[in-house]
Amino acid sequence: xxxxxxxxxIKNLRTYFTLMEGTVKAVDGVSFEVRKGEIxxxxxxxxxxxxxxxxSILRILPENGRIVSGEILLHNENGVIDLAKLxxxxxxxRQIRGKEISMIFQEPMxxxxxxxxVGAQMMEAILLHEDVSKAEARRRVIEMLKKxxxxxxxxxxxxxxxxxxxxxxxxxxxxMAMSLNPKVLxxxxxxxxxxxxxxxxxxxxxxxxQKEYRSSxxxxxxxxxxxxxxxxxxxxxxxGIIAESGDVYEIFKNxxxxxxxxxxxxxxxxxxxKTRLEAIxxxxxxPYNFPSGCRYHPRCDxxxxxxCDVKExxxxxxxPGHTVKCFLYGGERS
Amino acid sequence: xxxxxxxxxxxxxxxxxxxxRKVVGLVKAVDGVSFEIEEGETxxxxxxxxxxxxxxxxCILRAIDPxxxxxxLRVDGKEVNLAKLQGEELKPYRRYxxxxxxxxxxSLNPRMxxxxxVGEPLLVNGIAKGKELEDMVAELLQAVxxxxxxxxxxxxxxSGGQRQRIVIARALALRPKLVVCDEPxxxxxxxIRAQILNLLMDLQEQFKLTYLFISHDLSxxxxxxxxxxxxxxGRIVELARTEELFENPKHPYTETLLVAVPKPDPDFREELxxxxxxxxxxxxxxxGCHFHLRCPYAKKICEEVYPEYxxxxxxxxxxxxxxxxxxxxxxxxIKIS
Ligand SMILES: Nc1ncnc2c1ncn2[C@@H]1O[C@H](COP(=O)(O)OP(=O)(O)OP(=O)(O)O)[C@@H](O)[C@H]1O
Ligand SMILES: Nc1ncnc2c1ncn2[C@@H]1O[C@H](COP(=O)(O)OP(=O)(O)OP(=O)(O)O)[C@@H](O)[C@H]1O
Ligand code: SF4
Ligand SMILES: [Mg+2]
Ligand SMILES: [Mg+2]
Numbered sequence: 001x002x003x004x005x006x007x008x009x010i011k012n013l014r015t016y017f018t019l020m021e022g023t024v025k026a027v028d029g030v031s032f033e034v035r036k037g038e039i040x041x042x043x044x045x046x047x048x049x050x051x052x053x054x055x056s057i058l059r060i061l062p063e064n065g066r067i068v069s070g071e072i073l074l075h076n077e078n079g080v081i082d083l084a085k086l087x088x089x090x091x092x093x094r095q096i097r098g099k100e101i102s103m104i105f106q107e108p109m110x111x112x113x114x115x116x117x118v119g120a121q122m123m124e125a126i127l128l129h130e131d132v133s134k135a136e137a138r139r140r141v142i143e144m145l146k147k148x149x150x151x152x153x154x155x156x157x158x159x160x161x162x163x164x165x166x167x168x169x170x171x172x173x174x175x176m177a178m179s180l181n182p183k184v185l186x187x188x189x190x191x192x193x194x195x196x197x198x199x200x201x202x203x204x205x206x207x208x209x210q211k212e213y214r215s216s217x218x219x220x221x222x223x224x225x226x227x228x229x230x231x232x233x234x235x236x237x238x239x240g241i242i243a244e245s246g247d248v249y250e251i252f253k254n255x256x257x258x259x260x261x262x263x264x265x266x267x268x269x270x271x272x273x274k275t276r277l278e279a280i281x282x283x284x285x286x287p288y289n290f291p292s293g294c295r296y297h298p299r300c301d302x303x304x305x306x307x308c309d310v311k312e313x314x315x316x317x318x319x320p321g322h323t324v325k326c327f328l329y330g331g332e333r334s
Numbered sequence: 335x336x337x338x339x340x341x342x343x344x345x346x347x348x349x350x351x352x353x354x355r356k357v358v359g360l361v362k363a364v365d366g367v368s369f370e371i372e373e374g375e376t377x378x379x380x381x382x383x384x385x386x387x388x389x390x391x392x393c394i395l396r397a398i399d400p401x402x403x404x405x406x407l408r409v410d411g412k413e414v415n416l417a418k419l420q421g422e423e424l425k426p427y428r429r430y431x432x433x434x435x436x437x438x439x440x441s442l443n444p445r446m447x448x449x450x451x452v453g454e455p456l457l458v459n460g461i462a463k464g465k466e467l468e469d470m471v472a473e474l475l476q477a478v479x480x481x482x483x484x485x486x487x488x489x490x491x492x493s494g495g496q497r498q499r500i501v502i503a504r505a506l507a508l509r510p511k512l513v514v515c516d517e518p519x520x521x522x523x524x525x526i527r528a529q530i531l532n533l534l535m536d537l538q539e540q541f542k543l544t545y546l547f548i549s550h551d552l553s554x555x556x557x558x559x560x561x562x563x564x565x566x567x568g569r570i571v572e573l574a575r576t577e578e579l580f581e582n583p584k585h586p587y588t589e590t591l592l593v594a595v596p597k598p599d600p601d602f603r604e605e606l607x608x609x610x611x612x613x614x615x616x617x618x619x620x621x622g623c624h625f626h627l628r629c630p631y632a633k634k635i636c637e638e639v640y641p642e643y644x645x646x647x648x649x650x651x652x653x654x655x656x657x658x659x660x661x662x663x664x665x666x667x668i669k670i671s
Contacts, residue, residue, distance in 0.1 A: 045523045167612055195382040196550065197609045200594035222524055225596030229603055248600045266528040268557040270580070270595055271668045276535070277557065279528035283493040299525075 004035035006075055007183050007216050008057070008101070013070035013084070015049075015056045022288040026052040026065070028240035031315075034184060039210060039217045041231030041248070043224065047287060048237040050220045054186045058097055059088050074100060076183065099129045102177040106189035108169035112161040118169075119157030122176045129180055144175040148205055167198035171205065178209055185210075188220045203230055224267055228252055233321070236260050239285065239295045246322035256324045258300045294326065302328055336408060337373040337511055337544050338394070342366050343403035343417075345389050349617055361617045363389040365568035367403075371512065376538070376545040378555040378576075380591070381565035382613055387548045390565075391514045393417075394546070395431055396424050407431070409511055429459065432505040436517035438497035442489040448475070448500055449485035455507040474503040477540065479533060495526035499533065506541065516548045531558055552595050556580055556670070564588050567616055567624045570643065574653040581667040584646055584655040586629045589665040623658065631663060 015027040027049045034040050042050050055061045057072055072083040074096065086093045105111045112121055122144070123137040132140075138157070145153035148171040161169055170190060177185055187206065191199035207230065210217055219230055227234055228248065235245040236257065244257035255261045265278040282299040285291055291298050297308040307327055315323045316330040344366055349359040364386045371377045379387045393400040396416055405416040409430050416427060435441040442451060453471045456462045462470050472482035478499040489497055498518065505513055515534065519527040535558065537543060549555050555562055556576060563573040564587065572585040583589050590609055611628035614620055620627050626636040635658055646660045647653030657663070 045525055165612055195613065196552075196594045197382065197590060198612060199596070200609050203596070223596065224524075224598040228598045228600045229596045252598070252600050263525060264598065266525060267598055268528075268531070268553040269598060270553045270556055270592070271670050273556065273577070273670050276532050277528035279532055280525040281529075283495060284523050284525065 004038065006033050007036050008034040008075070008218075009071070009073040010053075010057070011071040011073065013053070013056060013072065014068040015052050015061065015065055016068050017062075017065045019064065024287045025240050025290065026287070027056060028290075030070075030237075030240070030242055032235050032242060032245060034216045034218055035233075036183075036216055037210075037214045038232040039207075039219055039230050041227040041234040042218060042220045042237060043222065043227045043234060044237030045222055045284060047239075047284065049240045050222075050237060051188055053237075054103065054188050054218070054220060057083065057186065058101060058103055059083060059086065059093055060097075074183075076100065095129065098125055098182070099180045100182055101184045101186065102180065102182040103186040103188065104170070104173045104177045104190050106192050108166055108173045108193070109161060111173055112169065114161055117158050117160055118164065118172050119159075122157075122172070122179060125176055126179055140179060141175075144179045145172065147178075147209070148172070148175045150175070166194055167201065170194065170198075170202055174202070174206065174209070178213065178215070181213060182215060184216045184218065186218045186220070189222070190219075191226065192221065192223070199226075206230070224264065236263075239287075239290055241295065241325065242323075243296065243326070244322075244324045246319070250319065250322045254322075256318060256322070256329060257296075257326050258302050258328070259296045262299075262301070307332075335373045336370045338371045338408070338546075339404070339406040340370070340390075340394065341368050341404040341406070343368070343390065343393055343405065344401045345386075345393055345398065346401045359617050362568050362619070363616065364393065364400075367565075367568070367570055369563055369570065369573060371544055371546060373511070373544055374538075374542055375560040376547050376558055378547045378549060378559035378562045379565060380549055380552060380555050380562060382550060382591075384613060384616055385565040386568040386616075387550075387565060388516055391433065391516055391546065391548060394512075395433055395514060396428070407512075429455075429508040430511045432508065432510040432513050434498075434501055434505050434513060434515045434518045437521045438494055438501050439521070441501055442497055444489055446488070447485065448480075448487055448489070451489070451500060452485070452503045452507060455504065459508065461508070470507070471503075474506060477506065477537065478503045479529075493526070494522050495529055498522060498530050502530075502533065502537070506537065509541065510543070512544045512546065514546045514548070517550070518547075519554065520549070520551070527554075534558065552580075552591060564591070567614065567619050569624070569656065570654070571625070571657070572653075572655045574647065574655075575651065577670050578647070578651060578653055579667075581670055582653075583665045583667045584653060584660040584663070585625075585657045586631050586663070586665065587625050589667070590628070592668055593666070623656070631659060633658070 011031050013027055013030045017024040044050055056067055067084050074081045119141050122141045126137040142153050142157055150156050150171055191202050231248045234248050234251040235242045238259050244260045255264055262280045266280050293309040293311055294313050297303050313325045313327050315325055317323050318329050343364055345364040347361040347363055348357040351358045392398045394405055400417050407414050407416055449471055452474055453467050471485055475482050480499050519530050547559055559576050561575050562579045563570045566587050572588050622638045623636045623641050626632040641656045641658045643656040645652050645654055
């Protein structure tokens with residue numbers, strides 16, 4: 001196996017929210033790395049901490065959220081920078097946002113300001129980071145719009161967001177995010193709000209661009225289908241931790257964590273008609289009160305009393321690059 | 335036996351402009367839809383956003399007035415055309431058709447206890463009160479897998495999946511014949527969806543329910559339905575038995591949808607390919623076959639003539655489709671095991 005160059009490394013990240021009702025440990029000890037030119041899929045159910053992980057990396061957390069501990073290491077020409085240690089609105093962080101790491105969001109409509117044209121907003125991003133003339137920025141914007149296959153790019157550049165469909169706006173969002181050729185693109189549910197045919201177009205486009213630019217993508221989604229189609233490696237999140245991670249084929253063909261297994265079994269698959277689905281039992285726990293020990297234990301079919309509800313399992317590397325947090329595979333060393 | 339027959343259903347919404355709300359156009363949200371639902375079966379309505387699924391459902395529930403067409407309900411040996419009834423005349427039939435909405439967070443009144451939410455239809459219709467009402471609510475809660483003790487709680491104390499169970503219990507209170515489920519699992523956590531789908535299937539058996547199941551998720555539809563109708567811009571473009579439709583699609587739009595579904599299996603990665611165009615504006619649909627601008631098989635006639643919706647199957651295995659080339663094309667389906 002060839003060792004690939006790391007571009008981003010998250011180490012033991014913890015991000016908490018303080019609320020009247022208590023503390024939400026939205027991200028509670030997450031570690032992963034993003035390698036050059038790969039798509040890392042971050043998958044998990046609503047509320048497991050995917051978006052908060054992304055917001056932590058870009059340091060765009062809401063006011064009541066803070067990084068409690070951990071490192072966010074960006075590897076670039078100048079060495080390694082720990083983003084977790086930078087001031088939120090420092091010049092350095094501003095330069096990194098957009099230029100080194102950029103992000104696209106689920107709701108394209110909410111990501112653009114309604115009062116400026118799409119082109120003006122895209123130009124602003126370029127002018128902020130690069131010393132080019134307005135005419136040059138505009139030329140680059142049109143070129144990027146063509147790259148993302150927007151018909152009539154010369155016209156669309158002067159249109160307002162409300163004049164475009166959700167799919168077209170998401171293309172503009174991608175064009176904007178890619179216009180500075182970032183090392184890492186974080187895409188948070190980029191297709192969840194779109195229809196399935198438009199989703200397929202956008203996913204295809206992202207893959208093409210990623211190959212062309214050799215950029216790395218962190219693709220966040222709750223859709224196992226999207227992950228299987230897009231990701232090179234996968235990290236499965238459950239309640240603020242990464243339960244299992246590994247190569248996409250390993251995760252889908254040889255899932256080990258009881259949660260990953262149950263999740264894959266519970267989703268209806270095209271072409272397989274069964275009378276009953278194998279449902280995961282129980283409910284998603286309340287975020288103020290995670291279960292003790294292994295946080296999946298109340299829903300787990302392999303629950304071992306006195307162990308799973310008492311101790312927290314640690315990461316076990318069961319095969320090169322395939323890591324699981326579960327006592328069934330060891331996980332007791334601490 | 336046919337429970338519901340929808341014939342040439344149309345619902346047009348006016349597009350108005352300016353202070354005096356002058357009508358400048360029409361959105362043909364539903365434009366000549368026909369289908370039948372047999373007692374005890376599940377018919378799925380699939381299609382992308384804005385194709386008219388919810389509007390079709392609202393007409394059937396008579397939450398809105400259809401512009402044209404018939405909605406014939408057969409209950410207790412009688413036959414009524416709901417499309418032709420108004421206001422009070424509809425009242426005796428409303429109990430037969432109930433709805434389960436997509437969003438369990440907004441469809442429950444936060445100020446009412448579960449007991450009152452589920453019991454309300456029984457109370458309003460004078461079916462039960464007092465202790466008897468409580469017993470019936472307890473029974474309904476049990477049927478949907480909730481503890482009867484929960485009836486004194488308010489909705490906020492429940493998770494999304496539990497709330498959807500409450501919504502279902504309420505829908506079942508009047509022992510309806512037909513339950514319209516509009517994207518019933520779309521807003522739920524992935525790990526909870528299977529529980530609710532299983533529950534819907536169990537209840538169908540237990541209460542002899544008939545479902546009109548609306549979804550844009552083809553894998554869910556394949557799982558739960560007996561027959562599937564595919565809608566595009568207000569019209570049904572294909573309708574067949576589930577296996578038949580998935581294995582042997584006859585409409586290019588159905589093929590496109592099947593290709594577009596991201597399969598949860600990395601072995602199918604090459605399938606992800608470019609799909610043409612976007613869904614056109616329903617206020618201004620394309621000429622001829624509405625799909626022709628995006629269709630890889632379109633020919634001259636497709637730009638000019640709307641294809642006839644016809645049975646290209648047999649009497650035993652009817653397969654309705656509106657494509658000029660349905661008989662000639664061999665489209666790619668998905669083998670069902
Ligand atoms: N601003 C905030 N204040 C308080 N809690 C928050 C805030 N933002 C997120 N959380 C909580 O943090 C946890 C993780 O949220 P996050 O948005 O990261 O989930 P997610 O995995 O992105 O889910 P989804 O799939 O729904 O987008 C949740 O319990 C959420 O309620
Ligand atoms: N009250 C209304 N007034 C005007 N237009 C309407 C109204 N309700 C629906 N429409 C339009 O009718 C068309 C069909 O809408 P409908 O809600 O039935 O679609 P749908 O298939 O349920 O879509 P989705 O999957 O997004 O729920 C859309 O173009 C919609 O904008
Ligand atoms: S550690 Fe125990 S409870 Fe957690 S997933 Fe493994 S077997 Fe289940
Ligand atoms: Mg999120
Ligand atoms: Mg709808």
